[in-house]
Amino acid sequence: MTQAPPATAPHIVRRAFARSLRQSIVMLRGAHAALPWLAGTRTPNVNLGSLYVAEECARILVGTNVDLIVVPDPEFMYSTTSWPFSAVVNTTSGFTPTNTRRPIVLNYPLSDADRLLLHPIFAHELGHASVDQHQLVSTVETELDNDPDFTTALQSKVNDMAASYWPALAPTQISGILRARLRDWIEELLCDHLAIEAVGPSFMWAFVLFVLPLGYAEPGEQHPPNTVRIKLALDHLTRRGWRPHMERVAPGVTSWIDQIAGDAAGALEPPFDFLRDQLTRHATVLQDVATQRSGSGALDAFVSAPQADEAADLLRRLILPVGLTTPLDARAILLGGWQYAFQEHGDKPPGLIAALDDRRLQELVGKAIEMSTVASAWVPSL
Amino acid sequence: MTALGRDDLERAIDEPDLDRRLFITPLLERSQIGRGAVDLRLGTEFLLLRRTQLPGLDPGKGTQQDVDEMQERVVVPFGEEMWLHPRHFVLAATLEYFGCPMT
Numbered sequence A: 001m002t003q004a005p006p007a008t009a010p011h012i013v014r015r016a017f018a019r020s021l022r023q024s025i026v027m028l029r030g031a032h033a034a035l036p037w038l039a040g041t042r043t044p045n046v047n048l049g050s051l052y053v054a055e056e057c058a059r060i061l062v063g064t065n066v067d068l069i070v071v072p073d074p075e076f077m078y079s080t081t082s083w084p085f086s087a088v089v090n091t092t093s094g095f096t097p098t099n100t101r102r103p104i105v106l107n108y109p110l111s112d113a114d115r116l117l118l119h120p121i122f123a124h125e126l127g128h129a130s131v132d133q134h135q136l137v138s139t140v141e142t143e144l145d146n147d148p149d150f151t152t153a154l155q156s157k158v159n160d161m162a163a164s165y166w167p168a169l170a171p172t173q174i175s176g177i178l179r180a181r182l183r184d185w186i187e188e189l190l191c192d193h194l195a196i197e198a199v200g201p202s203f204m205w206a207f208v209l210f211v212l213p214l215g216y217a218e219p220g221e222q223h224p225p226n227t228v229r230i231k232l233a234l235d236h237l238t239r240r241g242w243r244p245h246m247e248r249v250a251p252g253v254t255s256w257i258d259q260i261a262g263d264a265a266g267a268l269e270p271p272f273d274f275l276r277d278q279l280t281r282h283a284t285v286l287q288d289v290a291t292q293r294s295g296s297g298a299l300d301a302f303v304s305a306p307q308a309d310e311a312a313d314l315l316r317r318l319i320l321p322v323g324l325t326t327p328l329d330a331r332a333i334l335l336g337g338w339q340y341a342f343q344e345h346g347d348k349p350p351g352l353i354a355a356l357d358d359r360r361l362q363e364l365v366g367k368a369i370e371m372s373t374v375a376s377a378w379v380p381s382l
Numbered sequence B: 001m002t003a004l005g006r007d008d009l010e011r012a013i014d015e016p017d018l019d020r021r022l023f024i025t026p027l028l029e030r031s032q033i034g035r036g037a038v039d040l041r042l043g044t045e046f047l048l049l050r051r052t053q054l055p056g057l058d059p060g061k062g063t064q065q066d067v068d069e070m071q072e073r074v075v076v077p078f079g080e081e082m083w084l085h086p087r088h089f090v091l092a093a094t095l096e097y098f099g100c101p102m103t
Helices: A011-042 A048-061 A086-091 A121-134 A136-145 A148-164 A171-199 A201-214 A226-239 A243-249 A251-265 A272-281 A283-297 A301-316 A330-345 A349-357 A359-377 B006-013 B064-070
Strands: A066-073 A079-082 A102-109 B023-025 B042-049 B071-075 B090-094 B097-099
Touching: A048 A066, A048 A121, A048 A171, A048 A283, A048 A330, A048 A359, A079 A121, A102 A121, A121 A136, A121 A171, A121 A201, A136 A148, A136 A171, A136 A283, A148 A171, A148 A272, A171 A201, A171 A226, A171 A272, A171 A283, A171 A330, A201 A226, A201 A243, A201 A251, A201 A330, A201 A349, A226 A243, A226 A251, A226 A272, A226 A283, A243 A251, A243 A301, A243 A330, A251 A349, A272 A283, A301 A330, A301 A359, A330 A349, A330 A359, B064 B071
Parallel strands: A066 A102
Antiparallel strands: A079 A102, B023 B097, B042 B071, B042 B090
């Protein structure tokens, strides 16, 4: 930093100095914000099983060049920060990052540190990094714009909003607002779909448990109503072959989720009704983009469901469910943990809550995931 | 109680009836099974005992706060290292979990 100019210096020089001071403060704030992340890498609060699943999801959804940091969030919310410091780095002249690995900071509520059954939400958060890295929202937008029905409906909605709701705004402004909200909704829905690709029904069960207390059918500018999210997530699970498994292991909870999904068609104020209708109509576009991104890394219902059955059976016997003959897939163990939770705590909404309070079960599932990862990576000695 | 030989141990570990099986998981290599014993590996969780002003820990009266004051739980991910210095005492969990049949 340069030295402070004297009081007699021209006004423009003193203003430039003040601007550089402000910039330094922003950089300092960035450094302070990073401290919990740095400390978090030394003493992770979540167990190794959760970390291994998160790392696997990151590899599938984002790519192999990822540095993942999982830390508790002081605001008690799940969130993702991709490329932290990018603003500071971009404004600092003479510094060019040479490391091409994408740093991702995953935040979780500290109170959920040992609630492994909620950690499938990590997959949704990693979806944001995936969407950013692979420009998935643009892919969906392009598909929508190629559909004449969509462009006609958009124009019609713009006219409707201009005539009845936002008369002070120009049609181009209204179109811009609708497209911005559409992009935000697409991103959230894509993240849900990507999470389903990565961890299957475990995401749905964690999702309903976490988001429903926060809202039901209320739309937000950045988030679709939870009823709509649940309906589209359920449709994707069905398309990916998970429905029979869900009905077999948790018929009561599946029926409850069906009821919630049924409320997705309820009345919404404009322009949210347009967003909901268009994205529901183009659900297969969201599904295809998510499926294509996850590729062979997706959790396969036909392969993983039997593994989850084995894990649940071992948990019932109080045996660490690593696998009877070969190590079970980490994400299948998580699924088996949920499956056992339904057996133990009841196949109904209160059972979901009781399962979250079962710290012993979640610790056992986390340890099993850790050990299956170790066993899979083990190279026998000669 | 009798000690089991290698054949008995292998039979118990391979028992098809899961209610009668001896579970040692994960058993990374069969060569861990020896004559009358199973070699175990260090796990990933350790309790380090701190030097404190407390004279000791009474299991009947000690609080969780006392335990936390005397112990530090350390998790060392698989493949990483933990250094044990002279005169330093730690409690370590095995990598393997056990499930013994009622027989």
